[in-house]
Amino acid sequence: MYLKTLTIRGFKSFASKTTFEFEPGVTSVIGPNGSGKSNVVDALAWVMGEQGVKNLRGGKMEDVIFAGTTGRAPLGRAQVELTIDNSDGTLPIDYSEVTISRTLFRSGGSEYHINGEAARLLDIQELLSDSGLGREMHVIVGQGQLDRILQATPEERRGFIEEAAGILKHRRRKERSERKLQSMRANLDRLRDLTEEVH
Ligand code: ATP
Numbered sequence: 001m002y003l004k005t006l007t008i009r010g011f012k013s014f015a016s017k018t019t020f021e022f023e024p025g026v027t028s029v030i031g032p033n034g035s036g037k038s039n040v041v042d043a044l045a046w047v048m049g050e051q052g053v054k055n056l057r058g059g060k061m062e063d064v065i066f067a068g069t070t071g072r073a074p075l076g077r078a079q080v081e082l083t084i085d086n087s088d089g090t091l092p093i094d095y096s097e098v099t100i101s102r103t104l105f106r107s108g109g110s111e112y113h114i115n116g117e118a119a120r121l122l123d124i125q126e127l128l129s130d131s132g133l134g135r136e137m138h139v140i141v142g143q144g145q146l147d148r149i150l151q152a153t154p155e156e157r158r159g160f161i162e163e164a165a166g167i168l169k170h171r172r173r174k175e176r177s178e179r180k181l182q183s184m185r186a187n188l189d190r191l192r193d194l195t196e197e198v199h
Contacts, residue, residue, distance in 0.1 A: 001090035001131060003044075004083045004097070010075040011046070012039040015066045024085075038143065045140050047080040047102045048133055049112075049124045055142075065106055079103045090131050100124055129169040 002024045009017040013036040020029075020040065029037045042056050046064060053061055068074035081101040084091065091098055095115060102124075103111045112119045114127065141149070152160070162168050 001088055002085050004085045005081075006040070006044060006047075006083075007081040008040070008043045009079050010066045011043050011064055011078040011080050012036065012066065014039065014043070015069075015072055015075060041140060041142065043080045044082065047082045047100060048128055049102070049121055051121075061104060062106060065104060074106075076106045077103055091127055092130065093127060098127070100127070125172075126169065129163075130166045132164065 003022050005022065006020045007017065008014040008020075029040055031037050038057070042050075042064070046056060050056060053059060053063065056064060058064060065078040066072075066075040079101065081099060083097060083099045085096070086093065086098045087096040093114070099113075099115055100119075101111075101113045112121055112124055114123060149160070159168070162171065
């Protein structure tokens, strides 16, 4: 598995559609300060489901949409598309190439797609969770983040290892099931009360 292409439009400093083509192996992005190198990495994290605005170096999610420059008006939507080569079957999906995309509208709506089909954030997270990629960004070490990892508490360090080992997915599933169970219990209690009232 490797990242094949990343297409960005309307995301941060990338107003026009811009496509990066990657080859297997090491890729370097070189440019002057402030030219948007970190924005490329932000786009990668974002399309993989990143929800933390701080991790995206913004104040609110809308900040990822191109805000305009002196010569160019702000845009109404940000869109990022990532194509992953899956010919080795690392991702649990029957396609040798997988394209995930995320769109955010300034009006508030947001969309995710997997190979052109509408998907939920959860589907993207599940698809990527065993691959070593994913929204927790532990595979993306940004500027200054090395310190955070070196200074992590034992609990945080355990979280990193759990994600790498693919345990986090099951922990999330367990939490979802527990929430469902709790609401079922509340429904059952209500039903019991009603039955007692009727008798
Ligand atoms: P450095 O090497 O200094 O870290 P960099 O090449 O990584 O810089 P980035 O931090 O990726 O640069 O890009 C910063 C630029 O992106 C700034 O010029 C900033 O104004 C621009 N930018 C960020 N968000 C938006 C946005 N929503 N709309 C337009 N421009 C944006």
